[in-house]
Amino acid sequence: FKDLDLAVDPIPAPGDQPAQPFVxxxxxxxxxxxxxxxxxxxxLVNYMSTPEAQTALFxxxxxxxALVEAADAASEDPLVAGFREVGASAVPxxxxxxxxxxxxxxGVTEASIISGKADDxxxxxxxxVSDIEGALG
Incomplete structure (x- = not known):
């Protein structure tokens, strides 16, 4: 991936409220x-929750x-920093x-909007939204 020009940006708001991605x-x-x-x-409690273990997993x-101290160190990577910034407003x-x-x-709707295939x-x-609500009942 090092040869790709990638960035992580916030999701554009679909209306007048900011978008909140899922995390x-x-x-x-x-x-x-x-x-x-x-x-x-x-x-798990005394080893996997340490910055060293979290950094090793990364x-x-x-x-x-997920551990803030380890995430701070990993945020030197611009993609990780981007995900961390976007994730700050995410909802579970x-x-x-x-x-x-x-x-x-x-997925289908987002792709059609981003690609310009959605007329409106x-x-x-x-x-x-109405299709999702209908599917969920």
């Missing part, structure tokens, strides 16, 4: 069936750290199966 997270869980739940919990996988993405309906309408972006956006 998702990944986490660790300790199985209720774990034979060493206490040790596993200790590892360096290994390129995912911005619902963890529900119905999000599949949201993305199917949203406001009308396309409003139709998307």
């Amino acid at each position: 998702g997270v990944q986490g660790f869980y300790v199985s209720a069936q774990s034979k060493n739940a206490l040790l596993a919990n200790d590892f 360096e290994a996988g390129g995912r911005p750290p 993405m619902p963890s529900i199966p119905e999000m599949g309906s949201v993305w199917s309408f949203w 972006p406001v009308k396309a956006w409003n139709k998307m």
Whole structure:
């Protein structure tokens, strides 16, 4: 990706209120069936939550750290800094199966607006909203 000219910018507002993108997270869980739940919990709480571990995960996988101290260090990368800035106004993405309906309408509509294929972006956006509401019931 180093040869690509990329930037992360805020999502344009579809109306008179600022856009709020969804933010998702990944986490660790300790199985209720774990034979060493206490040790596993200790590892997660006392090691994985350290700036060093969060930075190592970022360096290994390129995912911005959730821990603020580690995210500050990773923000030297302009893409990470861009995601961090945009994510500051984000809202948690619902963890529900119905999000599949949201993305199917949203992706098509957003692509048609960005590509200029939507004759009337406001009308396309409003139709998307009503389609999503209809799909969710």
